[in-house]
Amino acid sequence: xSKAQVSMSHLIRVFTKPEQLSSTLAKIEQQLSDNLAxxxxxxxxxxxxxxxxxxxxxxxxxxxxxxxxxxTHAEVxxxxxxxxxxxxxxxxxxxxxxxxxxxxxxxxAKLMVGLNxxxxxxxxxxxxxxxxxxVLGIMHNLVYRQPESFYQKHLHSAQHSLGAFCSxxxxxxxxxxxxxxxxxxxxxxxxxxxSRAGLANAYRHYGxxxxxxxxSKRGHYSLAKAMDLLGVGRDSMITLDCPSQTLSxxxxxxxxxxxxxxxxxLLAIVGVAGTTETGHVDPLDELADVAKxxxxxxxxxxxxxxxxxxxxxxxxxxxGIERADSITLDAHKQxxxxxxxxxxxxxxPKHSNSVRHHAQYILRQGSKDLGxxxxxxxxxxxxxxxxxxxxxxxxxGYELLINESIEKARRFADLITQHANFELVxxxxxxxxxxxVLPQGLSETLQRAPHQQRQVxxxxxxxxxxxxxxxxxxxGKSFVSRTRLSTHTYADSPVTVFRVVLANxxxxxEDLAHILEEQLTIAQTTQTWTKLQNxxx
Ligand SMILES: *Cc1c(COP(=O)(O)O)cnc(C)c1O
Numbered sequence: 001x002s003k004a005q006v007s008m009s010h011l012i013r014v015f016t017k018p019e020q021l022s023s024t025l026a027k028i029e030q031q032l033s034d035n036l037a038x039x040x041x042x043x044x045x046x047x048x049x050x051x052x053x054x055x056x057x058x059x060x061x062x063x064x065x066x067x068x069x070x071x072t073h074a075e076v077x078x079x080x081x082x083x084x085x086x087x088x089x090x091x092x093x094x095x096x097x098x099x100x101x102x103x104x105x106x107x108x109a110k111l112m113v114g115l116n117x118x119x120x121x122x123x124x125x126x127x128x129x130x131x132x133x134x135v136l137g138i139m140h141n142l143v144y145r146q147p148e149s150f151y152q153k154h155l156h157s158a159q160h161s162l163g164a165f166c167s168x169x170x171x172x173x174x175x176x177x178x179x180x181x182x183x184x185x186x187x188x189x190x191x192x193x194x195s196r197a198g199l200a201n202a203y204r205h206y207g208x209x210x211x212x213x214x215x216s217k218r219g220h221y222s223l224a225k226a227m228d229l230l231g232v233g234r235d236s237m238i239t240l241d242c243p244s245q246t247l248s249x250x251x252x253x254x255x256x257x258x259x260x261x262x263x264x265x266l267l268a269i270v271g272v273a274g275t276t277e278t279g280h281v282d283p284l285d286e287l288a289d290v291a292k293x294x295x296x297x298x299x300x301x302x303x304x305x306x307x308x309x310x311x312x313x314x315x316x317x318x319x320g321i322e323r324a325d326s327i328t329l330d331a332h333k334q335x336x337x338x339x340x341x342x343x344x345x346x347x348x349p350k351h352s353n354s355v356r357h358h359a360q361y362i363l364r365q366g367s368k369d370l371g372x373x374x375x376x377x378x379x380x381x382x383x384x385x386x387x388x389x390x391x392x393x394x395x396x397g398y399e400l401l402i403n404e405s406i407e408k409a410r411r412f413a414d415l416i417t418q419h420a421n422f423e424l425v426x427x428x429x430x431x432x433x434x435x436x437v438l439p440q441g442l443s444e445t446l447q448r449a450p451h452q453q454r455q456v457x458x459x460x461x462x463x464x465x466x467x468x469x470x471x472x473x474x475x476g477k478s479f480v481s482r483t484r485l486s487t488h489t490y491a492d493s494p495v496t497v498f499r500v501v502l503a504n505x506x507x508x509x510e511d512l513a514h515i516l517e518e519q520l521t522i523a524q525t526t527q528t529w530t531k532l533q534n535x536x537x
Contacts, residue, residue, distance in 0.1 A: 036106060156368065195355065211264060279426075284318060328344055331389070333503075335386065337385050340380065341386055412428075442536065
């Protein structure tokens with residue numbers, strides 16, 4: 001392989017724009033600007049190569065010694081990396097929350113990367129700082145709908161913050177619970193607060209044995225990570241069973257009371273607006289009442305479902321979200337922004353002062369540096385892409401996209417229900433649903449069968465679902481994901497299901513019908529299918 005000469009002049013050329021872009025880079029730029037989706041479907045051919053095979057291309061830990069020519073290296077990237085990545089733009093890739101992006105993000109993202117602004121402080125971001133604060137304000141307004149004077153007062157105030165922009169839902173959940181913890185165990189007569197004195201001293205000062213959080217079993221695993229990092233421990237994450245897929249307000253209240261009586265204090269109740277596995281929305285309004293009665297923080301994880309608020313038709317599904325003390329949103333999910341765009345929003349603009357940090361060289365007292373209330377330090381100008389999306393699509397554009405996804409999910413659910421060989425397991429509240437293959441007639445058998453036999457049949461159907469999901473993925477034409485869950489119908493033990501997230505507006509009803517047909521064709525060729533026929537009566 002041809003190597004470049006190590007010289008300062010070569011390195012300087014790498015830092016400045018060459019007269020002529022290396023041929024491979026020029027080719028990539030051309031193809032990307034022509035049609036990204038075509039580029040991806042031509043280049044991404046990963047499906048049939050096993051991960052173990054691909055790992056062979058990445059199995060050396062040797063530091064590359066001498067520089068390579070940009071062009072040479074770009075070829076390697078196309079060949080070894082891009083070719084074996086995943087085409088998230090495909091309309092038949094409907095298994096995850098990651099999907100296609102509007103084309104304008106590509107040039108704008110290039111501008112963002114090129115400018116290399118750092119939002120930790122104004123000295124490296126200038127106009128990007130007020131822009132980010134405005135984006136947080138717009139999203140705050142979408143949820144909380146405060147009067148204009150409220151936003152005039154707080155949007156750019158050095159003493160307030162409407163939220164924290166961050167890399168994603170995980171960091172947003174962490175930030176929200178961090179702010180909640182520091183408010184609960186804040187400074188008090190002769191006590192400097194948990195932020196300075198630490199948890200052990202805080203528990204001693206407040207005379208409590210621990211603090212905990214209640215959510216349903218469908219809560220995102222990032223909540224448990226946050227509990228771990230905040231020092232309160234994963235075991236203090238109380239996750240309640242939810243056969244109906246949502247957190248029961250009565251159960252939460254009972255559990256919260258029991259917890260408070262045990263010498264501990266409830267830090268927060270977390271409601272989910274759009275669970276990752278089934279897309280359900282917890283009864284937010286009722287949970288807000290419960291939090292009020294228990295005197296604890298109310299957090300809503302709306303990482304995926306939050307964008308539903310753009311839809312006048314469906315925003316009521318999230319009723320009660322406006323009563324949350326904090327909210328997690330991910331613009332890189334249903335807002336179609338590239339990854340790295342999470343937000344934690346705070347109802348009370350003073351709350352994040354409980355995590356405010358100062359340093360001598362930046363984040364000085366009274367400065368508007370965003371880094372003083374964010375968990376992360378250096379951050380890019382991603383807010384620009386959220387800002388652009390908000391303007392280019394507008395609320396009306398988002399509403400159309402959201403409505404279409406929800407309605408498409410309903411049509412798909414109908415298709416599954418009508419199909420003799422499939423069973424809808426959870427119906428869509430938003431644009432996420434789960435189902436499984438179930439050979440015709442087995443549904444009746446399952447209803448009549450004694451417990452033991454139900455178990456045996458369900459285990460076989462689980463196997464069938466796993467096999468079909470894997471083979472469909474390997475075949476590379478389409479992709480759905482899978483998970484395991486219990487429902488009212490399958491309360492005794494969880495069942496394995498296909499999980500579909502509809503996000504790509506280019507996915508058609510016909511695509512969905514084809515996906516079912518493909519799954520059925522695969523299923524019918526398996527031995528499990530044949531075995532299952534023995535149970536038909
Ligand atoms: C995706 C998701 C998260 C995590 O967000 P990341 O951006 O992946 O860190 C948290 N909660 C819910 C409900 C989610 O859907």
